[in-house]
Amino acid sequence: MDHPSLFRQLRQDSSLWKSLSAAKQCEEVGKWFAGRGWKTIGTGAFACVYRRAGEDQVIKVFPLGVGAGESTLAYLRSCRRGTNPMMPRVDGLTTVGRVGVAVMERLExxxxxxxxxxxxxxxxxxxxxxxxxxxxxxxxxxxxxxxxxxxxxxxxxxxxxxxxxxxxxxxxxxxxxxxxxxxxxxxxxxxxxxxxxxxxxx
Structure with missing residues (x-):
């Protein structure tokens, strides 16, 4: 997956959502991915996970500044830096407005x-x-x-x-x-x- 290009496209389009709350921005990011063939495969208290056919990675989207957003971002940053096999592999991580977006390995x-x-x-x-x-x-x-x-x-x-x-x-x-x-x-x-x-x- 060319996640740098994907992130650039997302940032360009995210200007339309600047005035929205973190939760609403998160919804819009989810719709943005859905419009590009990504399907929701998991939801939690704060985050949603998306997968697209043919991809061996998933995308995790979560709001920042509310709930577990900041600790989730910190954990994913540690995952990207580290090599602990008990932590998920994170290949790409960015913030867009008040939303965190991670490209991660697909797990079972x-x-x-x-x-x-x-x-x-x-x-x-x-x-x-x-x-x-x-x-x-x-x-x-x-x-x-x-x-x-x-x-x-x-x-x-x-x-x-x-x-x-x-x-x-x-x-x-x-x-x-x-x-x-x-x-x-x-x-x-x-x-x-x-x-x-x-x-x-x-």
């Missing part, structure tokens, strides 16, 4: 994978431990998550993810952890399916 639903619940608990447990400056180790993981390790995630990557979340929370007042099954997805790898944390903050 967890389909009710049981390990997701354990990982969500473990991220929260790790986060609290780091807040108390406790050393993180394998013993902090639930039995179910340990059984899943090697197939779905690695302890070191979970620890790095928690460090990233701590930094973002310190820089975006009012943000909080938002870990539930809908915020985890799966990436296909040669070793099997790996867990990816898509929207850990609100």
């Amino acid at each position: 639903s967890t389909g009710g994978l049981l390990t997701v619940h354990a990982v969500a608990e473990d991220v929260g447990r790790y986060f609290r431990a780091r807040s108390r400056n406790r050393r993180l180790n394998r013993d902090d993981l639930s039995e179910q998550a340990v059984r899943g390790e090697g197939r779905h995630f690695q302890v070191k990557d979970l620890s790095r993810l928690v460090s990233t979340l701590r930094t973002i929370r310190s820089q975006t007042p009012g943000s909080r952890l938002d870990l539930n099954q809908s915020n985890f997805m799966l990436r296909k790898t040669p070793q099997g399916k790996a867990l990816v944390v898509t929207d850990p903050l609100a």
